[in-house]
Amino acid sequence: MAEEIKKKQIKDLERRDWQLWAMTLAILLSLAVFIILVYFWWDVPESGGRILDNYEMNIFLLGFTALVLLFCGYMVIKELEIKRLKHILIEERIRVETLNKRFKELESLFKVSATVNSRLRLSSVLDTITKTVVDCVKADQSSLLLINETKRELRCEATYGMGCERTRNKEVGLGQGVAGYVAVKGEPLLLNGKIDGSRFKNFVEKDVDIASALCVPLKVKGKVIGVLNVNRIERKETFDENDLKLLLIFADNAAMAIEKSNLYKRLQNHVKTLEQQANLIQAGKMMAMGTLGAGIAHQLNQPLAGIKGFTQAILMETDKESPLYKDLKIIEEQTNYMRDVINNLAGFARRSESKKEPIDMNLPIQAALGLLSEQLRVHEIRLIKDFDPHLPYVNADFNQMQQVFVSFIVNAREAMDKMSNDTKKELTIITRSTTDHRLYVTGQTKEGTMQDQEFVQILFADTGPGIPNEIKDRICDPFFTTKGSKNIGLGLYLNCRIIKDHDGSMDIKSEPGKRTAFKIILPAIKPKPGRKEDGDEKSE
Template sequence: MKDPFELSYYILESANEHKLKSELLKNISILLVEFFHCDSILFLLNDGKRYILNRNFDSKNIPFHFEMISFSNDRKKSNPINDFLEISSQKPQWPFSFWTEEGSFCINQVDRFFSPGTKKVKIILNDLQGPDKDFRSVILRLLKNDSADLGLLLIASKEPDHFTDAEIRHTEGISKVLNIALINWQSHAALNERIKELSCLYNLVQLYDQPDKNLNNILQGTVELLPPAWQFPELASARIIFDNQVFTSRKFSEGRHHQKSDIIVNGKRRGFIEVIYSEVRPTENEGPFLQEEKKLIENISRELSLIIERRLYEDEKVKLLDQLRHADRLAVIGQLAAAVTHELNEPLANILGFAQLTLKTEGLPEQTVKDIEKILGASLHSREIIRKLLSFARPSPSKKSAVNLNKIISDSLYFFELRCSKENITLELSLDPALPNIQANPNQLMQVVINLVVNAMQAMPQGGRLSVKTSFWENGISFVVADTGIGIADEIKDKIFTPFFSNKKRSQGTGLGLPIVHEIVLEHGGTIQVESQVGQGTQFKMQFPALKSPKTEKGS
């Protein structure tokens, strides 16, 4: 190829193919080597990279060797671009070299050119090609547009007087075409990356704006949208790790290159977003990643953090509303229960009284006695339900005093020891002897212990292990009742403190035992938590504030 217009056409055509910059410069370098019949082309660009193409005389199958090398592009420090700018501003006249009108610098006999006055040029050439390259003819040309310097172009040959005047003049025009090609490529590349970035952000907004999506759906949707927004989507995989949960894009694979940004929720690191390249790619601003991609992943992690905070806030809001509705239901149930129990007490007392009188009648048939005893049993069970209803609806004034929970537990369990032995239940006690007192109503605490122990024993019809434990922590005491019974299914775990809810037989439960426990614990400033697994057992853990001793109060 000897036509400079044809060369310009192919250069611009290559720039429009939207390849990687390294591939673009390799193609252009090959075109230049063939046009100038030279041995080496070097682009030293302001992106901090050297793009070098040399003829490969050692192999016929691989005619060229191309490589990309990083260099320091600090404008404040010495580098070939800065040094050439300084020399070209003066355009010194040296033998065996000349400057063109537009600033190209040509040396026809490098070995005869060097002298003490040309030391800086020698340093530039050594920096560009290395001292082992035996080039005899070189052309140096500054690449620039109207507003900035793009870099340096070096065309080199091992032959002296290699470049003709016509070829040197062609360099002027070709360099302008190269300027256009590089700027065009940069504009297209930046526009393409911007389009991918905006598409990703738009799709994320659409995803985040769907209230029916739960947090897991949002995290999985986010991780699927990341790879197409990166420079090499066919090699990109994405992963999000949040609270030890892992979400990965389709066809996820590990690789050598990782770009990561943390997920910070309410000031705490909860995980990270990561994009991975499965193969080695050329070095860009951030390893093989672009500076724009770093900003994108940081923006996404920041936005995702806000979404997570908002979802957590909404979940907490739903819980609070449920608690308010639950409290409202309790108030209504309490009012209804008080009215119902008042109306039922008198007729129930009559039924019990007349049944007991009838039972004392002599000569009653055996079947009649059995039926009356059933009436008595049912009436007593009804009276117990009414008593619990009254206790729940109109709790007695809590007369609190300093009490020792260990003593209340021991007194309460005294009545269950024989029953546990008969029902093949092992009772394990672990009571902290240094347990401090708490401010509480002893009768109500005894009711808590009894209700939880009865509940545990009913959960172990085939026997098992019942554990009761107390311990002391910094500001309070802990009270745990655990069993190895049938457990509580997840779908009903949130309902066990709801009045009248029970999954037991009618003869075993009224659905008020655990709600009463819950109310008493809260009234004493405590908390109660339930952990359970079906088939393995249940644990109720309560915490109460400890009673400060007089010494502690004075010292505080």
């Protein structure tokens, strides 16, 4: 391309030079005619005039001729200097156009490399390489072959361009043909014109005549992992060394993209293996805890049954107007609650059906506070309640949700007990309704179906020491605890499981040393017929 530009510019320059010399010749002829006219004019006497003698005329002609020659010499020198400058300008123009071409090639190469490296799936990476390399080096077809170390052969994994479908999935032994030769030698080839088949082992003639071809190895850390071919069939221009250099740069980026894709695939397989191992470990823990829970339930249900029986017997003999009657009813209710908690613990390793019904979520929170408000007062914890009196109903198990809220309140109280005496201790409980489906995170429901869904938000925020970021993702794991031997690490695990069983989600925000907030999101249902619209207003 550069040579063609240079030849064209030189021809144009030579044409302009002939025009310049023609103009010079015309000037000289005009001067000659002028000299002749002057000579004859001075030779003709005029009235009152004087005829120049021969000496004077010779001096005049000699001086005039010298001036003309000096003028011509000056013109020649200037013309040569201009011609030299024009040659320099032509060379500079060729360099600029060459640099512009290389810049466009590198820009195209950068875009192509970015596109290739944005893919992760191997098949997508290979198809992208073969497609983009055709545009990058202005080829008609391309193919990519990867080495199978076990079989010691090359397999054509991707193709693009004219008549390339027949070569896909074909296999070539290492060292055979052009691709096998490049794979073994690890060196690129530039082939223009008819290929000398005797140079390559088991060379097979192509169905079409290839005018020009490039074949380069794909290397990762010096090791050849495959071969990239590009061919020109219908184009008149053949590949040159610059095209080969460009393709080598492209091949380096392509090889890295292939290696990255292979690493990603191996990482996915490793993650699946770890997930399977984690599931097996989890299943073992569940079985062990199921056995432990069943034993605990058996040991505790008997004394609880006795407590409940004696309580009911006393209730039958107690006047309903007696101050003791209300306390005995609370004992009976909490005995039932303890029985449900023990049964949940015994059955946490199996999926048991919850007794779900439409409920106002303010009610199980109030029930939990009824049990623990005295503890909060004794521990000097200020309780801030902000309940929405018009919450939509949630299809939930009352006892299970009460169990969850009791756990959150107890955890908040224990966390704030660790703070110094001069620290303000506050527990804030807020309930709200919302239609913001972006807050709802669950694997069971797609976000696109949540546009018209209403939700209930429940916030528990305390001014305790917070949860370190490194353990936030583990608090829902069974047996995980930061309380040492005082706790077996099932409280939050059971909370997470109950919330998930209710198609809900939980978000944790924590500032170490300042506060922790648990936000529970539960999907609401349509209002229960005949609902009583009441509830707590904001209070302390």
